[in-house]
Amino acid sequence: MRRIRIFVAYDGTNYCGWQIQPNGITIEEKLNKALNRLTGEDIRVIGASRTDSGVHALGNVAVFDTESPIPPERFSYALNQRLPEDIVVVKSDEVPFDWHPRYQDNISKTYEYHIYNAQMPNPLKTRYCTFVSFPLDIGAMREGAKYLIGAHDFVSFCNIRTNTQDTVRTVYDLTIEKKDDEIVLRITGNGFLYNMVRIIAGVLIRVGRGFYTPEKVKEILEAKVHTSEGATALPNGLVLVKIDYK
Amino acid sequence: MRRIRIFVAYDGTNYCGWQIQPNGITIEEKLNKALNRLTGEDIRVIGASRTDSGVHALGNVAVFDTESPIPPERFSYALNQRLPEDIVVVKSDEVPFDWHPRYQDNISKTYEYHIYNAQMPNPLKTRYCTFVSFPLDIGAMREGAKYLIGAHDFVSFCNIRTNTQDTVRTVYDLTIEKKDDEIVLRITGNGFLYNMVRIIAGVLIRVGRGFYTPEKVKEILEAKVHTSEGATALPNGLVLVKIDYK
Structure with a gap:
């Protein structure tokens, strides 16, 4: 099991914000689904910023845990094949297992x-x-x-x-x-x-x-x-x- | 009867170009419909540039003839109330009746x-x-x-x-x-x-x-x-x- 960090850019126009919710499509949901299609695992990303409906991002950050053998830096390319054009994983890397995108100093x-x-x-x-x-x-x-x-x-x-x-x-x-x-x-x-x-x-x-x-x-x-x-x-x-x- | 000139900006993403065609929504069609709703007349605009499907404009030019008593410079505001957000009439004025947006010197x-x-x-x-x-x-x-x-x-x-x-x-x-x-x-x-x-x-x-x-x-x-x-x-x-x- 490894923890992978992704840097995510998106045009928020067509989304009900970052966080999963019952009544609309969200960025988090699209990422989870793309990860599921890529790895076969039931992955839930943890995001750094829960941007509002219609808000855009060039560098939101999220992490997820996976058993997949895909090299950390290749996740960005592999996910972009499975994401709509208005969501792009700009970069991916591996972080320590206890690294959380919201609870960090500085x-x-x-x-x-x-x-x-x-x-x-x-x-x-x-x-x-x-x-x-x-x-x-x-x-x-x-x-x-x-x-x-x-x-x-x-x-x-x-x-x-x-x-x-x-x-x-x-x-x-x-x-x-x-x-x-x-x-x-x-x-x-x-x-x-x-x-x-x-x-x-x-x-x-x-x-x-x-x-x-x-x-x-x-x-x-x-x-x-x-x-x-x-x-x-x-x-x-x-x-x-x-x-x-x- | 007067000839009015309009300067038109649009995001072409959702349109099949400028020129009216049977199988898709075009800028020309949206302008004609807005003019019809505004004046009650069956108006067909004449455009300067027939931009392709998906192409954008900040300053395309068109003319139309009308019996409407609306002051020439007010057409832009009146039309913008009746156009979708991705088409904007930036300016309107009156031109001589024989002025054609494509056939001009220089x-x-x-x-x-x-x-x-x-x-x-x-x-x-x-x-x-x-x-x-x-x-x-x-x-x-x-x-x-x-x-x-x-x-x-x-x-x-x-x-x-x-x-x-x-x-x-x-x-x-x-x-x-x-x-x-x-x-x-x-x-x-x-x-x-x-x-x-x-x-x-x-x-x-x-x-x-x-x-x-x-x-x-x-x-x-x-x-x-x-x-x-x-x-x-x-x-x-x-x-x-x-x-x-x-």
Whole structure:
């Protein structure tokens, strides 16, 4: 028996998120089925990040245990033959049997939130960007973003349905860049609460629009109450870029 | 009666190209139906470029004639309410009644062909890029591309099913740029034959791979025979960027 780790990229548009559920097709389910077809074993992957319905990934991580003699690095190729085009196993390797993708010291995760900011929508951007038609003030968004960097109780920036007790997280970095009509928020931290990146994106879009002042971000953070869920930005703009294990 | 011009962007993935046909849904058909719902008139648009099945556009152009009192610039908004999300009328204006989108002096058309060049496919790129896993030599591709600039008989670079007599076209510019894992061929000319851009892209990919020398492009051009159709690159990488009327 060996433990194999896989790095998984997917277009989340056609999936009800990562985690298996009764009423829709999920990434986890597709991976389990491909592993079953490949090895004949009843394999259940353990994922690092349970991305929401419609959210994309370039580097989610998962592990599974197998008796298969396939060399660790060959699993990526073998699985890609058995997966739909919108799920790709980018890399595979072997890890120690007690290695768990969620319970590791010094994990850092990087997400990007993509906004298409123009007068008219662009049909080649709708799948991977949220469309915002009113002009966004990048300077104000950056000013608001700086309050979020560091260790904070992010309870104001998570969905009320979260079942986590400890809502303190550390944001290592949060940058906002604009290229042509596309704005990218890139955020790195030691972990993110349920809907946290989408609520941060939504609040910063309100700042960019002038609906909130940059200081309002600090106010929301310090209030420590669930009031910002209405701002939750749409899932299609979100990508889990990578998970680093130090 | 007035003649209205529309600039149309679309994700071609789910369509059998621009032109109406019996066995599939087309962009032209969706526009005609939206215009019918909007005006009550039986309107048929006349398009500038009959893009192939699966090909995208940011700025195709079409005209139609209408008795509707809607102000010319409002047609874009009114049509977008009645079109699927993957077709967007970016702009609309009024043109003289004898203005035809195909028969104008000094038309220039710009296409881009997108290649995702990496070891593993990226599911966030498959819709708008052709995936090439072997490393491409951009220098060699640029060297091959320079033979295509200028006025030439491009019969070697068109599909044999073309029904055009005059196969001379002028390529004003052809650039090849690489950013991260994406290579973009950008080509501007006074017009393009059936499959011409996709065959050029396919031949240049063969050059980049080292399968053809750059000089082979000149040889193919001068041979003036249909031999390169096998190289036709997939439609999903192609975008009609814009049509300029001087």
